Amino acid sequence: MSKLQEPTVDLALAFEHDLDEADYTLILEILGRTPTYSELGIFSVMWSEHCSYKSSRSYLKELPTEAPYVLQGPGENAGAIDIGDGLAAVFKIESHNHPSFIEPKQGAATGVGGILRDIFTMGARPVASMDSIRFGPLDDPKHQHLLRGVVDGIGGYGNPVGVATVGGETQFHERYRGNILVNAFNLGIVDADRIFLGKASGVGNPVIYAGSKTGRDGIHGASLLASAEFGEDGEAKRPTVQVGDPFTEKCLIEACLELMQTDVIVGIQDMGAAGLTCSSFEMASRAGTGIEMDLDRVPQRAEGMTPYEMLLSESQERMLLVTRDGEEKRALEIFSRWGLDAAVVGRVTDDGHMRIRWYGETVVELPIDPVAASSPIVNRPKAVPSDLALRQQLDLDAIAPEDDLEAALEALLDSPNLASKEWIYRQYDQLVQGNTVIGPGGDAALVRVCREDGSATKKALAMALDCNPRWCWIDPFEGTRAAVAEAARNVACTGARPLALTNCLNFGNPEKPEIMWEFSEATRGLAEAAIALGTPVISGNVSFYNETSGTSILPTPTIGVVGLLDDWQKHAPSHFPKEGLDVFLLGPEEASIAGSEWLALRRGIEAGMPPKVDLVHEKRLHGLLASGIASALIVSAHDCAEGGLAVALAECCFGQRERPALGVCVTAPGPAGESATAALFGERAGRVLVTSARADELLAAAKAADVPCRAIGRTGGEHLQIAPPAGSSASPRLWVDARVAVLENIWRRGIPRRLET
Amino acid sequence: MLQFPGSNDDRDMRFAMKSVLGAEAELVWHGDEELPRSTEAVLLPGGFSYGDYLRTGAMARFSPIVSAVTRFAERGGPVLGTCNGFQILCESGLLPGALLRNHQLHFICDFVHLRVENSVVPFSSRAAVGDVLHIPIKHGEGAYTVAPEELERMESEGQVLLRYCNAAGEVTPEANPNGSVANIAGIVNARGNVFGLMPHPEHAVEAGIGGTDGIVLLGSLLDAARAGGVA
Numbered sequence: 001m002s003k004l005q006e007p008t009v010d011l012a013l014a015f016e017h018d019l020d021e022a023d024y025t026l027i028l029e030i031l032g033r034t035p036t037y038s039e040l041g042i043f044s045v046m047w048s049e050h051c052s053y054k055s056s057r058s059y060l061k062e063l064p065t066e067a068p069y070v071l072q073g074p075g076e077n078a079g080a081i082d083i084g085d086g087l088a089a090v091f092k093i094e095s096h097n098h099p100s101f102i103e104p105k106q107g108a109a110t111g112v113g114g115i116l117r118d119i120f121t122m123g124a125r126p127v128a129s130m131d132s133i134r135f136g137p138l139d140d141p142k143h144q145h146l147l148r149g150v151v152d153g154i155g156g157y158g159n160p161v162g163v164a165t166v167g168g169e170t171q172f173h174e175r176y177r178g179n180i181l182v183n184a185f186n187l188g189i190v191d192a193d194r195i196f197l198g199k200a201s202g203v204g205n206p207v208i209y210a211g212s213k214t215g216r217d218g219i220h221g222a223s224l225l226a227s228a229e230f231g232e233d234g235e236a237k238r239p240t241v242q243v244g245d246p247f248t249e250k251c252l253i254e255a256c257l258e259l260m261q262t263d264v265i266v267g268i269q270d271m272g273a274a275g276l277t278c279s280s281f282e283m284a285s286r287a288g289t290g291i292e293m294d295l296d297r298v299p300q301r302a303e304g305m306t307p308y309e310m311l312l313s314e315s316q317e318r319m320l321l322v323t324r325d326g327e328e329k330r331a332l333e334i335f336s337r338w339g340l341d342a343a344v345v346g347r348v349t350d351d352g353h354m355r356i357r358w359y360g361e362t363v364v365e366l367p368i369d370p371v372a373a374s375s376p377i378v379n380r381p382k383a384v385p386s387d388l389a390l391r392q393q394l395d396l397d398a399i400a401p402e403d404d405l406e407a408a409l410e411a412l413l414d415s416p417n418l419a420s421k422e423w424i425y426r427q428y429d430q431l432v433q434g435n436t437v438i439g440p441g442g443d444a445a446l447v448r449v450c451r452e453d454g455s456a457t458k459k460a461l462a463m464a465l466d467c468n469p470r471w472c473w474i475d476p477f478e479g480t481r482a483a484v485a486e487a488a489r490n491v492a493c494t495g496a497r498p499l500a501l502t503n504c505l506n507f508g509n510p511e512k513p514e515i516m517w518e519f520s521e522a523t524r525g526l527a528e529a530a531i532a533l534g535t536p537v538i539s540g541n542v543s544f545y546n547e548t549s550g551t552s553i554l555p556t557p558t559i560g561v562v563g564l565l566d567d568w569q570k571h572a573p574s575h576f577p578k579e580g581l582d583v584f585l586l587g588p589e590e591a592s593i594a595g596s597e598w599l600a601l602r603r604g605i606e607a608g609m610p611p612k613v614d615l616v617h618e619k620r621l622h623g624l625l626a627s628g629i630a631s632a633l634i635v636s637a638h639d640c641a642e643g644g645l646a647v648a649l650a651e652c653c654f655g656q657r658e659r660p661a662l663g664v665c666v667t668a669p670g671p672a673g674e675s676a677t678a679a680l681f682g683e684r685a686g687r688v689l690v691t692s693a694r695a696d697e698l699l700a701a702a703k704a705a706d707v708p709c710r711a712i713g714r715t716g717g718e719h720l721q722i723a724p725p726a727g728s729s730a731s732p733r734l735w736v737d738a739r740v741a742v743l744e745n746i747w748r749r750g751i752p753r754r755l756e757t
Numbered sequence: 758m759l760q761f762p763g764s765n766d767d768r769d770m771r772f773a774m775k776s777v778l779g780a781e782a783e784l785v786w787h788g789d790e791e792l793p794r795s796t797e798a799v800l801l802p803g804g805f806s807y808g809d810y811l812r813t814g815a816m817a818r819f820s821p822i823v824s825a826v827t828r829f830a831e832r833g834g835p836v837l838g839t840c841n842g843f844q845i846l847c848e849s850g851l852l853p854g855a856l857l858r859n860h861q862l863h864f865i866c867d868f869v870h871l872r873v874e875n876s877v878v879p880f881s882s883r884a885a886v887g888d889v890l891h892i893p894i895k896h897g898e899g900a901y902t903v904a905p906e907e908l909e910r911m912e913s914e915g916q917v918l919l920r921y922c923n924a925a926g927e928v929t930p931e932a933n934p935n936g937s938v939a940n941i942a943g944i945v946n947a948r949g950n951v952f953g954l955m956p957h958p959e960h961a962v963e964a965g966i967g968g969t970d971g972i973v974l975l976g977s978l979l980d981a982a983r984a985g986g987v988a
Contacts, residue, residue, distance in 0.1 A: 155864050156864075159805070159864060159895070159897075160763065160805035160808065160809070161765070162764075162766070162804060245808070246805070246808070247763050247805065247807065247809075248808075250765065250805075251762050254762075338762060339762060425866075426863070426865055426866055426867055427863050427864045427866070428866060429864075429866050430866050431866065431893055431895060432765055432769065433768065433769060434769040434772055434773070434959065434960055434962075434966065434967075435966065436966065436967075448966065450772075454768055454771060454775075454776070456772070456776065568965070569965055657868055657891075
């Protein structure tokens with residue numbers, strides 16, 4: 001092998017690596033010499049926004065992360081909570097926004113693959129995926145293409161890997177036209193005493209590389225793609241997107257879980273962003289050790305790869321693990337049985353350094369901690385957006401009320417944001433592993449808990465992803481509180497108790513003070529709501545630079561809440577189960593059109609402060625739903641969210657697997673003379689539609705729980721009928737009188753009809 | 758119960774057979790040359806064997822264990838393949854026909870209605886002709902196709918066991934989810950001991966998680982094995 005030829009490092013080359021002068025000066029100070037080309041590459045990825053959280057770290061420190069049942073908080077590959085029976089749930093959400101915009105199928109696929117590895121790295125079998133995806137308007141052919149590609153990528157990876165996709169959310173908005181969002185969530189189950197961590201402990205222990213061979217794909221994905229905004233040259237960045245191989249991932253899952261049944265593994269971590277570099281530095285940093293590695297021993301896909309390329313490659317489906325000394329053969333045998341490449345590539349050392357050789361020549365010699373743990377923190381300036389007052393201001397009297405209520409309801413049900421997402425989730429395997437109690441289409445997904453030996457427990461985990469970005473744009477603090485409250489409420493609607501949350505904070509360019517202000521307000525709201533609802537943050541991800549040519553996305557802090565249900569058979573669906581049940585509205589009766597979906601769709605206005613979330617009420621609501629559903633006092637529960645009461649009622653009526661469309665006859669709550677527009681389409685957090693066959697008992701239970709509860713109607717017939725509040729003038733007798741089957745058809749066709757043209 | 762690299766309904770099938778139906782069920786690795794001696798029936802689970810990168814089931818047919826399954830079937834042993842298992846059985850010639858890409862080109866996961874066309878031991882004896890089962894499908898390549906003359910022969914011999922239908926049991930074009938010829942969802946070979954179907958009976962064995970209609974099919978196989986009438 002000829003002697004390595006590497007470019008000479010100077011400040012100009014550092015700039016090309018997205019490092020600034022202060023970074024470069026600090027590097028020279030740390031090393032006392034000029035870094036090699038490979039070392040410069042390592043600094044550029046490790047200190048990138050994506051890997052180092054340099055703009056966000058000081059804010060994330062303020063988030064609540066503890067509860068007696070939290071086994072692992074942020075800082076590891078994923079968080080973990082104790083769910084009893086000796087088991088733990090491991091979960092996390094992560095963004096793959098920029099790759100998905102450039103190459104939707106592979107971008108989304110590798111997003112799913114990456115989050116799966118974060119979960120099984122911890123020793124957990126991945127059991128449930130969800131995805132929060134956001135696009136530009138669906139009438140834009142480009143975004144139709146992006147939607148098709150992303151869905152194809154999620155299914156094309158999740159289906160072969162054998163992990164059910166059980167839920168998620170999909171939205172369309174002008175502000176995602178230049179930067180779509182793909183946030184992938186996964187949850188796995190593990191024995192609570194067998195959680196594996198990403199630590200390179202035990203001096204002398206072998207460091208093993210396993211999985212796919214390393215190729216030239218995805219070099220600088222973390223630094224150049226994820227840590228910079230798009231210009232007009234987005235296409236040119238396509239080579240930084242990786243390509244996924246779900247078959248290798250499936251084999252990697254099975255091989256790792258098999259190996260984890262032995263006592264061979266000391267530490268394990270997936271190679272995600274910044275691949276071999278990030279995984280080795282983080283593992284050594286967590287253990288306070290060092291690593292020496294021979295790059296030439298790494299299985300390689302391409303010939304003639306340089307150390308720089310190998311260190312920065314983001315080839316998918318790769319793991320780095322440390323085993324006990326002398327046990328490497330056992331590990332290599334298991335990988336080989338599953339047809340995977342694996343090799344001992346290095347050893348754990350005690351000197352706190354990363355020493356990387358390439359055919360005997362040392363190409364990297366760096367201290368671990370200054371690179372991994374003490375990367376620079378940037379305190380970016382913040383400023384209140386100049387148009388904030390405009391965003392929040394709305395003269396309600398100047399808004400023309402709806403004159404055709406049924407047409408408005410139909411328009412809302414037909415709108416891509418509220419229409420059925422069946423076209424999307426029918427392309428996902430929702431059932432594999434056989435534990436899906438409630439799949440996509442419910443308020444939250446509900447998945448029965450099984451042990452690794454395949455035996456079922458009585459328990460189930462509920463999970464939901466939520467965010468209302470319009471609200472977060474109007475007021476990031478209130479909007480983020482609302483996102484946490486909504487995700488938790490959706491979980492509670494199944495009967496489960498919300499326990500913990502994960503988050504994916506998608507924002508614009510943090511170098512702009514207004515974006516940084518949005519971010520800081522959002523984290524403040526996240527912290528407050530997480531504390532109030534008793535759902536600590538156990539994992540998460542920050543995605544900045546979601547901008548194209550200076551236009552940022554709406555601030556989108558996607559929140560994923562997970563809850564526990566003690567008996568999976570005692571759960572509530574979101575739809576009306578049968579006719580003859582009394583329908584109740586839990587929570588405040590009055591709603592507002594400020595910042596609502598109706599106002600955006602029917603009046604083209606996105607402004608006005610929605611009523612603030614009452615977190616004390618939310619917590620009470622959780623308690624009432626959990627006890628009411630467990631005792632079958634409540635037999636269905638549906639969150640009354642975007643589109644207001646009328647849309648929520650319609651959703652409860654639509655046909656289900658076990659019953660055809662079912663009608664309901666309701667009298668709108670609220671004071672006599674209430675505006676029909678506000679009563680039907682106004683929105684407000686903290687409202688849940690429930691049904692019961694034991695009306696008096698439910699009213700008493702709600703009173704005892706201090707939750708407002710009003711009987712509003714009864715299920716039956718084939719029509720959705722909504723009458724004005726009692727005492728209103730006699731005309732009209734009904735605000736809405738529509739055949740459910742007709743509404744349902746509109747709702748089901750909303751997305752496919754737009755894709756068929 | 759065979760396990761290929763890329764199988765992913767293997768654990769589900771084992772749960773259905775073992776935990777729900779009380780059968781003895783073991784996973785057998787694709788690289789094994791022989792089936793366990795006590796084998797009374799072979800199940801090929803769904804999934805994406807070897808990644809299905811070439812053509813669904815096209816690689817799995819060459820694995821050592823499939824030769825053993827072929828010998829087992831030639832001796833009259835019952836073999837049931839769901840989804841990717843059905844695809845492997847067609848690829849390996851144990852069943853006639855082939856499975857093509859769904860007509861709308863998408864992967865589909867949904868519950869469908871199936872009409873039982875023939876009540877036979879060992880696969881559908883628990884059902885009566887005309888019964889409607891509610892069982893999910895989840896596949897991208899499930900459009901069954903076969904030469905017209907072969908189809909005619911299969912129809913006359915009662916080899917079509919399941920057809921996609923609507924809730925009322927009517928076999929209509931609207932009820933055909935993937936473009937299968939004659940709405941075919943499941944068939945047996947001429948000898949009647951090899952059954953392939955695209956739907957997933959293992960996902961319909963518990964009330965509350967997919968319903969219990971899948972037990973009708975899996976239970977029929979179990980009845981036959983318990984009666985000693987197979988293999």
